[in-house]
Amino acid sequence: MxxxxxxxxxxxxxxxxxxxLLPPILINLAYGEDxxxxxxxSYVLLLCAGFVLWLPVRRIDSDLRLRDGFxxxxxxxxxxGLAGALPFLFYEPLKIQPADAVFESVSGxxxxxxxxxxxLDDLPHSILLYRQELQWLGGMGxxxxxxxxxxxxxVGGMQLYRAEAPGxxxxxxxxxxxxxxxxALWYIYLGLTLACCIAYWLGGMTLFDxxxxxxxxxxxxxxxxxxASLGYYESAAIETIAIVFMFLGGVNFALHFxxxxxxxxxxxxxxxxLKMYAAVLLFVSALSLAFLHLNxxxxxxxxxxxxxxxxxxxIGTTAGFVTTDYSAWPAFVSVMLLFASFVGGCAxxxxxxxxxxxxxxxxxxxxxxxxxxxxPSAQVVVKLGRQPVSDSVIDAVWGFFAAYVACFVIIMLLLxxxxxxxxxxxxxxxxxxxxxxxxxxxxxxxxxALDDFSKWTxxxxxxxGRLEIFTLLVMFMPxxxxx
Amino acid sequence: xxxxxxxxxxxxxxxxANLASExxxxxxxxxxxxxxxxxxxxxxxxxxxxxxxxxDVLASAGLGDADMLIAVTNSDETNMVACQVAHTxxxxxxxxxxxxxxxxxxxxxxxxxxxxxxxxxxSPEQIISQYVQRLIEYPGALQVLDFANGRAQLVGVxxxxxxPLVGHEIRTLHDHMPGTDARVAAIYRRGxxxxxxxxxxxxxxxxxxxxxxxxxxxxxxxELRKLDKPFHRIMLAGGGNIGKRLAEALEQKYQxxxxxxxxxxxxxxxxxxxxxxxxxxxxxxxxxxxxENIDQMDVFCAITNDxxxxxxxxMLAKRLGARKVMALINRPAYVDLIENEETIDVAISPQTxxxxxxxxxxxxxxxxxxxxxxxxxxxxxxxxxxxxARTSHVVGRSVEEIHLPQGATISAIVRGDEVxxxxxxxxxxxxxxxIMFLLDRRRIADVEKLFQVSxxxx
Numbered sequence: 001m002x003x004x005x006x007x008x009x010x011x012x013x014x015x016x017x018x019x020x021l022l023p024p025i026l027i028n029l030a031y032g033e034d035x036x037x038x039x040x041x042s043y044v045l046l047l048c049a050g051f052v053l054w055l056p057v058r059r060i061d062s063d064l065r066l067r068d069g070f071x072x073x074x075x076x077x078x079x080x081g082l083a084g085a086l087p088f089l090f091y092e093p094l095k096i097q098p099a100d101a102v103f104e105s106v107s108g109x110x111x112x113x114x115x116x117x118x119x120l121d122d123l124p125h126s127i128l129l130y131r132q133e134l135q136w137l138g139g140m141g142x143x144x145x146x147x148x149x150x151x152x153x154x155v156g157g158m159q160l161y162r163a164e165a166p167g168x169x170x171x172x173x174x175x176x177x178x179x180x181x182x183x184a185l186w187y188i189y190l191g192l193t194l195a196c197c198i199a200y201w202l203g204g205m206t207l208f209d210x211x212x213x214x215x216x217x218x219x220x221x222x223x224x225x226x227x228a229s230l231g232y233y234e235s236a237a238i239e240t241i242a243i244v245f246m247f248l249g250g251v252n253f254a255l256h257f258x259x260x261x262x263x264x265x266x267x268x269x270x271x272x273x274l275k276m277y278a279a280v281l282l283f284v285s286a287l288s289l290a291f292l293h294l295n296x297x298x299x300x301x302x303x304x305x306x307x308x309x310x311x312x313x314x315i316g317t318t319a320g321f322v323t324t325d326y327s328a329w330p331a332f333v334s335v336m337l338l339f340a341s342f343v344g345g346c347a348x349x350x351x352x353x354x355x356x357x358x359x360x361x362x363x364x365x366x367x368x369x370x371x372x373x374x375x376p377s378a379q380v381v382v383k384l385g386r387q388p389v390s391d392s393v394i395d396a397v398w399g400f401f402a403a404y405v406a407c408f409v410i411i412m413l414l415l416x417x418x419x420x421x422x423x424x425x426x427x428x429x430x431x432x433x434x435x436x437x438x439x440x441x442x443x444x445x446x447x448x449a450l451d452d453f454s455k456w457t458x459x460x461x462x463x464x465g466r467l468e469i470f471t472l473l474v475m476f477m478p479x480x481x482x483x
Numbered sequence: 484x485x486x487x488x489x490x491x492x493x494x495x496x497x498x499x500a501n502l503a504s505e506x507x508x509x510x511x512x513x514x515x516x517x518x519x520x521x522x523x524x525x526x527x528x529x530x531x532x533x534x535x536x537x538x539d540v541l542a543s544a545g546l547g548d549a550d551m552l553i554a555v556t557n558s559d560e561t562n563m564v565a566c567q568v569a570h571t572x573x574x575x576x577x578x579x580x581x582x583x584x585x586x587x588x589x590x591x592x593x594x595x596x597x598x599x600x601x602x603x604x605x606s607p608e609q610i611i612s613q614y615v616q617r618l619i620e621y622p623g624a625l626q627v628l629d630f631a632n633g634r635a636q637l638v639g640v641x642x643x644x645x646x647p648l649v650g651h652e653i654r655t656l657h658d659h660m661p662g663t664d665a666r667v668a669a670i671y672r673r674g675x676x677x678x679x680x681x682x683x684x685x686x687x688x689x690x691x692x693x694x695x696x697x698x699x700x701x702x703x704x705x706e707l708r709k710l711d712k713p714f715h716r717i718m719l720a721g722g723g724n725i726g727k728r729l730a731e732a733l734e735q736k737y738q739x740x741x742x743x744x745x746x747x748x749x750x751x752x753x754x755x756x757x758x759x760x761x762x763x764x765x766x767x768x769x770x771x772x773x774x775e776n777i778d779q780m781d782v783f784c785a786i787t788n789d790x791x792x793x794x795x796x797x798m799l800a801k802r803l804g805a806r807k808v809m810a811l812i813n814r815p816a817y818v819d820l821i822e823n824e825e826t827i828d829v830a831i832s833p834q835t836x837x838x839x840x841x842x843x844x845x846x847x848x849x850x851x852x853x854x855x856x857x858x859x860x861x862x863x864x865x866x867x868x869x870x871x872a873r874t875s876h877v878v879g880r881s882v883e884e885i886h887l888p889q890g891a892t893i894s895a896i897v898r899g900d901e902v903x904x905x906x907x908x909x910x911x912x913x914x915x916x917x918i919m920f921l922l923d924r925r926r927i928a929d930v931e932k933l934f935q936v937s938x939x940x941x
Contacts, residue, residue: 158523158524158527176510176527176529177527178527179527180508
């Protein structure tokens with residue numbers, strides 16, 4: 001491992017991230033609120049810390065190996081999760097503990113959207129914007145951004161990109177050069193955010209809310225500037241806009257890229273993962289709205305349709321916006337929605353969960369085993385679309401699934417050891433590991449009621465989910481540290 | 484530039500590495516996923532798995548908007564068909580293909596406009612046999628490179644005690660040989676490159692690279708070492724494509740023996756070659772070598788496709804008394820190893836040679852040739868100056884007025900058939916070929932830019 005090269009990049013990334021603290025400072029000036037000092041102080045601290053890390057090793061220029069990539073990504077997300085908490089800590093009227101501040105920051109960066117803050121409507125605009133910004137940066141991945149804007153990450157960029165990119169097949173590049181790929185991803189991300197922002201604005205939000213919500217919608221985050229989340233607006237138009245853009249954010253960005261390049265929708269139609277993604281969301285939506293309507297939980301059909309579809313998409317894509325207290329619904333609907341979040345978004349999207357493609361492959365692999373029982377000597381190949389999928393990918397998916405379940409069980413037991421009831425513990429782990437946000441039971445509205453141990457555990461769980469388990473778990477292998 | 488490379492073999496992957504570091508968009512196609520995986524980790528390129536000549540594979544690799552196709556798969560047929568597909572379906576501007584079989588190469592109009600639309604044909608065996616032939620023509624030379632269609636040549640030799648110039652400053656070269664113009668381009672002393680300023684003293688055992696008109700090469704070489712006697716007896720170990728070609732080219736002027744291990748191949752060679760003696764046997768068979776008077780051989784040249792066998796049999800031949808031994812070595816790591824040792828006189832690296840030729844065609848602007856000197860420490864570049872004083876950065880200026888990138892020097896100018904050595908006040912005319920040396924290959928792009936004519940020149 002090249003300590004010098006790793007520190008150099010971490011330093012650069014910290015300096016890059018410190019720029020994210022400037023917009024809140026400006027907003028603070030514009031609204032004349034009292035949070036400016038907290039942000040200015042954090043900005044200077046982060047910039048200096050980055051500079052100090054970078055300065056002694058700035059001339060080291062060795063190529064990054066595979067291991068360095070993992071190391072940088074994990075270190076960076078951890079450091080950033082801690083550093084991102086500074087403005088919350090420094091803003092005194094919030095009066096929050098370090099564990100809360102870190103929880104909020106990690107929840108933002110991992111696009112989870114679970115919050116410990118109560119009374120969002122009364123917080124300064126700068127703090128609110130900063131939370132949304134964290135989600136937006138975490139959505140496409142700040143390392144992908146760094147690869148796009150820093151040319152010196154060239155060859156090593158691939159190692160970083162791979163450690164951060166979601167999905168089972170991590171080598172797919174959109175363009176021959178990694179920097180171009182990263183740029184393309186960010187242009188699409190930026191374009192979608194802009195479109196979403198304009199739509200929200202036209203849909204009746206204030207400009208500030210439109211910008212803030214577009215950040216967390218495209219990032220499939222779920223932070224809002226109101227305690228009631230999107231339910232605050234009671235507007236069918238805004239809910240529809242949110243549904244459309246959450247859906248788009250959960251689609252593989254490589255598909256957006258290919259369609260944009262060839263100016264045709266053909267790529268969407270042909271993609272097997274997208275079909276499954278749409279089918280799952282449709283099925284869950286239909287089931288929940290039918291259940292809500294038939295059991296007379298919603299007062300009328302319109303409410304049932306609005307609530308059913310919105311929550312199915314919001315929870316199914318792992319965004320986690322709500323328009324009503326869905327945890328108060330019968331357990332069948334709320335738990336089904338939680339299970340839908342395990343499927344999550346597509347590979348290469350900003351959504352969380354297992355990713356649709358993995359679930360699809362698991363399903364097809366199960367089908368293959370059944371077919372083998374019937375025809376013991378048949379040669380059965382798992383195919384996606386018309387392309388055969390290599391056994392190594394399927395093995396990796398199985399391994400991933402096993403690790404996911406194992407981590408889930410361990411973290412859930414840890415929470416129950418800390419005194420949480422089963423529903424709360426189960427939903428909290430599901431909501432954090434899938435980067436969803438709101439859970440059930442005690443954590444349906446916010447996570448403020450938990451104690452520090454549970455919060456730290458859930459921070460780890462969110463990072464596990466965002467870095468897709470293996471990138472983080474590999475740090476715990478003794479073999480990783482051997483020379 | 485967007486370039487598609489077919490075949491991730493030694494040449495394909497080395498070219499990809501060279502071009503990717505010069506900020507080109509490279510896509511590499513091969514049918515072996517594991518080879519591509521390894522390359523993708525190391526290089527910033529895109530890779531596509533599939534049969535390189537199939538249109539759907541080429542389309543998914545983005546041939547539609549590629550500027551160039553380099554087909555260097557193992558199969559001549561795949562390369563040729565890929566060029567055809569690229570031409571017919573994708574209208575790719577430049578298509579380069581490697582074709583090995585002499586059976587195809589014998590019919591040049593196969594590759595003209597109507598038939599297989601290959602713009603540049605690369606035949607490594609041909610290039611390598613030419614290279615070896617040059618070395619045999621100039622006994623004592625370590626490397627011989629052509630510029631301006633062979634009008635000027637760059638020769639590397641080892642300086643020995645007894646050479647008239649050894650122990651003297653470089654600037655005295657002119658006094659030693661009135662009427663002959665030559666320029667020392669680079670000196671390697673104990674593995675390090677030295678910038679050849681006029682007051683440097685040439686020491687024994689230096690490797691000296693100089694440039695001169697073709698007719699003057701021998702004269703200059705005689706200044707640096709006692710001139711070797713011309714070669715007469717040559718033994719080639721290995722009768723593959725290169726061996727056969729070389730034997731055919733050399734058998735008229737020299738006594739050539741070819742060693743071949745495979746009985747049917749040896750039989751075929753003996754039928755097709757006229758004056759050579761074809762021997763059936765192993766090149767590392769000491770008894771056989773002694774029996775065939777290895778100690779009387781002027782040159783022993785090991786050119787099988789097995790690096791280790793080539794190295795070992797050359798070492799053996801040297802110990803048994805061959806005057807000069809050469810070995811064909813594919814792996815770059817071995818080449819470095821061998822060139823630093825004294826046992827083998829010349830290591831021939833097919834990659835460097837083929838890639839030099841290939842890159843020449845890839846370069847933009849009017850850069851005609853780029854060759855690496857031994858160990859790649861410097862690049863020799865030939866570029867053509869086009870335009871006039873208004874549109875070009877070089878034409879109409881004297882050598883000292885040209886803004887060369889750091890570490891670059893202009894050594895010689897070929898004007899028509901004349902080879903001029905560059906002096907600080909030599910004025911560049913339109914259509915001159917400039918021969919330059921560059922210590923840092925990353926600056927090649929700057930040199931290319933220098934020779935691009937501004938848009939107003941049509």
